[in-house]
Amino acid sequence: MKPFLKVTSVLIAIFIVCHPVTSAPFRTDHLAVELVAERTGLVPGETNTVAVRMEMDDHWHTYWENPGDSGLAAQIDWTLPEGVTAGPIQWPAPQWIELFGLVSYAYEGEIFLLVDLEVADQLASTESVKLSAQVDFLICKEACIPGAAAVSLQLPVAHAFENSKWKSDFDASRNAQPQKILDWDMKVVDNGKSFALTVAAPKGKDFAGRDVVYFSRDGWVAPSKPRTSLAEDRILTLVLPKTEYEPDTDKNRFQGVLTSSIPWDEAGEFSILEVNLPFSENDTVATWVAGVAGNPEGTSVAFVEEGEPSSLLAILGFAFLGGMLLNLMPCVFPVLSIKVLDFVQRAGEDSLKIKAHGSVFTFGVLISFWVLAAAFLGLRAAGEEIGWGFHMQSPGFVAIITSILFLFGLNLSGVFEIGEAVTGTGSQLQTKPGYSGSFFSGVLATLVATPCTAPFLGTAVGAIAAMSSIEAFLTFTAIALGVSAPYLFLSFFPALIQRMPRPGAWMETFKKALAFLLYASAVWLAWVFGSQVGVTGMALLLMALVLLGVGAWVYGNWGNLIKKRQTRLIAFCVTLIFMFLSGYLQFFAAGLSGPAAVSSADLSSADYPGITWDNYSAESVASFTSNGKTVYVDFTATWCLTCQVNKKVAFGNDQVIQYFEDNGIVALKGDWTKRDPLITRELQRFGRNGVPTNVIYRPDGSSHLLPEVLTPGIVLEALKNGAEG
Structure with a gap:
């Protein structure tokens, strides 16, 4: 009988050592809390680790040691036997949780808050001790609920084994602790x-x-x-x-x-x-x-904020060159045509007047870029993720600029005239554009230039993200001076203008021909508008342009100075009515969203039958590259004409299409037509703040940033070099 009792006692002791006694987990409506141990007992003279385990319902969270904008970190109040002392909480890295514009550093799902217990040597090995703790916490979803949990754990003081039930969780929590890695x-x-x-x-x-x-x-x-x-x-x-x-x-x-x-x-x-x-x-x-x-x-530390003058000078130089090259981009062609017409009209005029008009045009560009800079910095300070061409992500702004270009086209076509005056005894009509026309040309040049990017400009605009407000303002100014520099140069060297053909009857035909460039720009912007708000919204915008055209026609026929005052007044009122109706339709259309809206990838898929483009996400890139695939991402927008040219020239090329197919290149399109903070952050990670941005992600974790303007050769060389390397 005695041997049986001895064996039974040993088995009971082994069971107690291998299975520490715990109280049932504390449970609230949205959270379970319990105290668990890494080993099956407390070993005297050693560090023993326990953890407060917290398991939350879906979408509920508790907080890190710094909770962020709001919240309260968990606190543990221990009740421990003599000879056992508790260390601080070892906090695993939190998650970034954004709610109602506030950011919390918090945890969702299941977490283990590890705590080291120091056990004195003299603690008797035969004892079984009780560890108790009160855990105060705050658990939140849309609402927050404070709570407290009393949890305990009974452990023998003896040689102990690893607790297999929780081993992987303790290991995972340790790996989630911040590490000191000297290589970084x-x-x-x-x-x-x-x-x-x-x-x-x-x-x-x-x-x-x-x-x-x-x-x-x-x-x-x-x-x-x-x-x-x-x-x-x-x-x-x-x-x-x-x-x-x-x-x-x-x-x-x-x-x-x-x-x-x-x-x-x-x-x-x-x-x-x-x-x-x-x-x-x-x-x-x-x-x-x-x-x-x-x-x-x-000399190459442009990415270190504030303090290296040479880096700022380099960025300003890139900004100026990029601004000049914007004049060669397709976005600026319509306004370029207006300025060419303006220079032709001024051939033979007084040189001082030509210089004055060039200066006023430059002033219009500067003022417009300064307004954009103020809006950019204000939105950035308010927490918005924005970039170059951010105003084109607003459907309302796109509708306004479409209307302005359409009206400019009607004016060049002769539907109506601005700035007419009665001169001479024969009441002949003469056009006197005036300085206001030069100023407004500068404003319009800015508005239509910013959807495009150009060589050198991407580097400068990307650096704005990390700049102080003063540096960003200087960079915008440098871009503005670059945009206006060619016109200012021609204005101050009028001998070049004198070589242009003299004004004559041919100019009327030339002016009407240039109107079609503006109509083409209006069509493009209507397409951009449709990609933002859907086909119904685009149809409403086109109807608004028709109403605008009717109003311009009425004003052109009955609102000019050769008509009676009463006739002019009626024409003016009718024009205002049509403008109001047009504006109302545009306002209504700009507010449309939802299923009717079409992405740029959907709108343009028919243009690239040889390459299949899927939507970009960081998870897609990680998934494809981890499976050994090379991923090509085109960050684009429908309002970016440089992007559209790149697609036609580079991605419509047979050799490029064949290379994508033969080598299994995954093509993803990041649509930035409407504001997308995730894409904005990815652009900033590569030092860019606008589109087009093209990036090749490779399976080895490396990436390659391509220039703004693409050719088939540039794309193929970038893909092949990485494959060979």
């Missing part, structure tokens, strides 16, 4: 209203395809204010806005975590980097970045 170097600069965190990748690695998010542990970074990032080869710079209040944390160090969509380490285990840095000076960081980039002269 970092520095941070305090720029007053923002921090510039610069990360340098080790040799052989870069930031291509890597989605990096910073979570502030110390609370100094404002969660919901707009952030900008700029990646170039081995360097990533994050511009992080400061919070409006001062947290009660160490002001001498910058603390947080960096999460990455691609693991930081070679083994592919750790995706969280610890950030705990002293602050550096801009000059120090610029020199360090230049050294990492392999440029000891320090």
